Amino acid sequence: xxxxxxxxxxxxxxxxxxxxxxxxxxxxxxxxxxxxxxxxxxxxxxxxxxxxxxxxxxxxxxxxxxxxxxxxxxxxxxxxxxxxxxxxxxxxxxxxxxxxxxxxxxxxxxxxxxxxxxxxxxxxxxxxxxxxxxxxxxxxxxxxxxxxxxxxxxxxxxxxxxxxxxxxxxxxxxxxxxxxxxxxxxxxxxxxxxxxxxxxxxxxxxxxxxxxxxxxxxxxxxxxxxxxxxxxxxxxxxxxxxxxxxxxxxxxxxxxxxxxxxxxxxxxxxxxxxxxxxxxxxxxxxxxxxxxxxxxxxxxxxxxxxxxxxxxxxxxxxxxxxxxxxxxxxxxxxxxxxxxxxxxxxxxxxxxxxxxxxxxxxxxxxxxxxxxxxxxxxxxxxxxxxxxxxxxxxxxxxxxx
Amino acid sequence: xxxxxxxxxxxxxxxxxxxxxxxxxxxxxxxxxxxxxxxxxxxxxxxxxxxxxxxxxxxxxxxxxxxxxxxxxxxxxxxxxxxxxxxxxxxxxxxxxxxxxxxxxxxxxxxxxxxxxxxxxxxxxxxxxxxxxxxxxxxxxxxxxxxxxxxxxxxxxxxxxxxxxxxxxxxxxxxxxxxxxxxxxxxxxxxxxxxxxxxxxxxxxxxxxxxxxxxxxxxxxxxxxxxxxxxxxxxxxxxxxxxxxxxxxxxxxxxxxxxxxxxxxxxxxxxxxxxxxxxxxxxxxxxxxxxxxxxxxxxxxxxxxxxxxxxxxxxxxxxxxxxxxxxxxxxxxxxxxxxxxxxxxxxxxxxxxxxxxxxxxxxxxxxxxxxxxxxxxxxxxxxxxxxxxxxxxxxxxxxxx
Numbered sequence: 060x061x062x063x064x065x066x067x068x069x070x071x072x073x074x075x076x077x078x079x080x081x082x083x084x085x086x087x088x089x090x091x092x093x094x095x096x097x098x099x100x101x102x103x104x105x106x107x108x109x110x111x112x113x114x115x116x117x118x119x120x121x122x123x124x125x126x127x128x129x130x131x132x133x134x135x136x137x138x139x140x141x142x143x144x145x146x147x148x149x150x151x152x153x154x155x156x157x158x159x160x161x162x163x164x165x166x167x168x169x170x171x172x173x174x175x176x177x178x179x180x181x182x183x184x185x186x187x188x189x190x191x192x193x194x195x196x197x198x199x200x201x202x203x204x205x206x207x208x209x210x211x212x213x214x215x216x217x218x219x220x221x222x223x224x225x226x227x228x229x230x231x232x233x234x235x236x237x238x239x240x241x242x243x244x245x246x247x248x249x250x251x252x253x254x255x256x257x258x259x260x261x262x263x264x265x266x267x268x269x270x271x272x273x274x275x276x277x278x279x280x281x282x283x284x285x286x287x288x289x290x291x292x293x294x295x296x297x298x299x300x301x302x303x304x305x306x307x308x309x310x311x312x313x314x315x316x317x318x319x320x321x322x323x324x325x326x327x328x329x330x331x332x333x334x335x336x337x338x339x340x341x342x343x344x345x346x347x348x349x350x351x352x353x354x355x356x357x358x359x360x361x362x363x364x365x366x367x368x369x370x371x372x373x374x375x376x377x378x379x380x381x382x383x384x385x386x387x388x389x390x391x392x393x394x395x396x397x398x399x400x401x402x403x404x405x406x407x408x409x410x411x412x413x414x415x416x417x418x419x420x421x422x423x424x425x426x427x428x429x430x431x432x433x434x435x436x437x438x439x440x441x442x443x444x445x446x447x448x449x450x451x452x453x454x455x456x457x458x459x460x
Numbered sequence: 461x462x463x464x465x466x467x468x469x470x471x472x473x474x475x476x477x478x479x480x481x482x483x484x485x486x487x488x489x490x491x492x493x494x495x496x497x498x499x500x501x502x503x504x505x506x507x508x509x510x511x512x513x514x515x516x517x518x519x520x521x522x523x524x525x526x527x528x529x530x531x532x533x534x535x536x537x538x539x540x541x542x543x544x545x546x547x548x549x550x551x552x553x554x555x556x557x558x559x560x561x562x563x564x565x566x567x568x569x570x571x572x573x574x575x576x577x578x579x580x581x582x583x584x585x586x587x588x589x590x591x592x593x594x595x596x597x598x599x600x601x602x603x604x605x606x607x608x609x610x611x612x613x614x615x616x617x618x619x620x621x622x623x624x625x626x627x628x629x630x631x632x633x634x635x636x637x638x639x640x641x642x643x644x645x646x647x648x649x650x651x652x653x654x655x656x657x658x659x660x661x662x663x664x665x666x667x668x669x670x671x672x673x674x675x676x677x678x679x680x681x682x683x684x685x686x687x688x689x690x691x692x693x694x695x696x697x698x699x700x701x702x703x704x705x706x707x708x709x710x711x712x713x714x715x716x717x718x719x720x721x722x723x724x725x726x727x728x729x730x731x732x733x734x735x736x737x738x739x740x741x742x743x744x745x746x747x748x749x750x751x752x753x754x755x756x757x758x759x760x761x762x763x764x765x766x767x768x769x770x771x772x773x774x775x776x777x778x779x780x781x782x783x784x785x786x787x788x789x790x791x792x793x794x795x796x797x798x799x800x801x802x803x804x805x806x807x808x809x810x811x812x813x814x815x816x817x818x819x820x821x822x823x824x825x826x827x828x829x830x831x832x833x834x835x836x837x838x839x840x841x842x843x844x845x846x847x848x849x850x851x852x853x854x855x856x857x858x859x860x861x
Contacts, residue, residue: 431696
């Protein structure tokens, strides 16, 4: 059995190196002189640290700096060969993307349909195959690290799924170590919604927000929580599980065994159920046409019907948005975030949904908490998860060991 | 006009000094040799830092250390003269207490009835008078710092109340600076529930919990949030405002202008209203007797009726506990805390309340989040607020400048 590459080879060795890498990531190439000045260390010390970062394959010279009079300094940049992999395993599909050291996606994000219920061996086998394909396409021998998201709670320190309700067979499976062994590089595992929040923080609308909520509305409904720039995972790693907050005392049965959960009203399955009921009651010509075309209805078809101007489909979205709004109004009262970003498949239903959510939160939460609270749609689409996965592992590589 | 003592005179000057003070606070007297070893600095360096802390009046020699062979080291302790003041201004009363450097309350907590609606000049005048009395009683010339809590949202960095709903005349009043000017020492201002959470963290049941919620049920209902050992105040300083979370779609009018808020069901005024209704409907002999005795009914009388075995009074508490439970179940799903502590006046109703809250949260929140989640009553009573206020300012004094 191959050993698990636990130590992050090619990782910052001290706080100075870590700070240099984060400056280069956030501000682009800087001269050796600028770096020394910014960090308050001597130029000799800085030269030593930069040489070491070059040996680790993390930074490299990037040509002469603009002259400031006197001898020219040399620009330093993140290594052009630095590559991170983000793997986003969802309930019904997975995505893989490669990023550079600044988390820009290189080439195309690769996507395939895959049912997570097939279990870890099967799903991870497919994920590794897809990953190796993408690495080969880009001539990458060994990435600096891999981040993986899965659609359920994760024991982050153990690198294993923790009692995930929609992932039979995955509970306690050593996902992080298995993938690290196969790919021979450092790997970190987290919940998919947490990673989408990290993606928004690094590359999306949440870039300057130190405390915000990312709400994913898709097959499931969940929330990523960023506090003071850091992901908050909760004591057992299951913070943000807002899909099972009760929205009504008496309500539909949820897959979790309770009734009246938000997800039982507005998760992917609930929306498909309501779409089918609308057809049966003769209320939605657009959904009826879609059912006839395809033989089944999913949440995506409701979006389709909305775009065809179907009134009942719009009403379904408004009802769901209203319930999401009530849950978020409570969370705003409790948490007083600086921003709420709404993403995920159902969130692509766009502005009717957003208008409803905003209406409830702005009317219902304390005025002090909503005075400066933007509620916006994600603009990253399916990239949020893979970029967030790459961000997670890059943070570990760029942090001091 | 006297100057505001903005700089914390007698405050740790560097991280080494700060760490020494926190070690002494948390572990008691330590020898110079132990301190040097624990911090990984030379004995000469440590001797210098300790001398400086003695000059600042923060630490002092405390006799010879137990012999470890060779020359005896000297014990160092927090200065025996170090005194912090905690002032807890509530809606209808205020408390003042003096603590030593380890936040143990010295002598009695002083308490007086006072309506916060009388405005800042009047209320702060009374608070200063009470504080000076307590300082004089204990022969204290100048405390190392003062913490103040008020029953409303606070702009922590500005040291001013921010649009507090039940404190007319206080919005934007420079409470921190006014008190600092009068007492000639550093002062910090925060929301009273935040301070109760800090009090529980330093001296109560939450001592070893890095992430927990403190829920106050009194005149108002609020929540203090500790994340990773730090108080989380929210982006606008109003995090934890859970009294205005909606618990039912149609419900009683709340003072905030909305309907169905938790506080409109179970705040102090709501409980008094329901107690009166119970008497009018002839449902509660115990409450009827109390009304006849006193001419009015408050939340405290419901507790009294419960202790007399009045069935309807118990039912009022159960109904309220049930609603608190539903709100907390949502927050547990969202936040996955490690502990919930329930305090405040109404919380003294004790076990019928606790049983109801636990029943709802344990049944309703995700199993992963409740598996190791204690829900307990505070054991600090009215001390939580004043100890928390002292803890707030002690943290600032003990932190590196």
